[in-house]
Amino acid sequence: MAEVLRMGFIKPRSLRGLLFGFALTQVSHVIAANSVLVGNASDQSQAAQGPVTALVVMTPCRFSMTLTQDQWLLFNSPDLVFVATKQLPDTLNAPHLWQAPSSNSAEWNFEKSAGLSEPWFGVMCKRGEFFRPH
Structure with missing residues (x-):
């Protein structure tokens, strides 16, 4: 994945946003129970x-x-x-x-x-x- 960032296919800021959104989606099921x-x-x-x-x-x-x-x-x-x-x-x-x-x-x-x-x-x-x- 580091190579993808260096080559410019995905900007680091966009990748952080995608990962955060994915993590938030995964955690939402846990939050609902608590x-x-x-x-x-x-x-x-x-x-x-x-x-x-x-x-x-x-x-x-x-x-x-x-x-x-x-x-x-x-x-x-x-x-x-x-x-x-x-x-x-x-x-x-x-x-x-x-x-x-x-x-x-x-x-x-x-x-x-x-x-x-x-x-x-x-x-x-x-x-x-x-x-x-x-």
């Missing part, structure tokens, strides 16, 4: 605990995220929070989305009141027309 659908619908979960692949439905956004041991996703429409901790945080200590009203719009922020040494981040997915420029 995955959880996270979202708001009745057949979807509000939380996911690693190790697992979380398939997230946040209309209009859809994405997947691989969680390792001691990682959690918490879904609370319209937001999703990732937390790295040994056990699921209780609702009082979990990070959450907070809306601060202002005179001409609202400002959205994520906050966490306890356990601040735990890595976390929040995600919100809305169409652009829901947000006004400052």
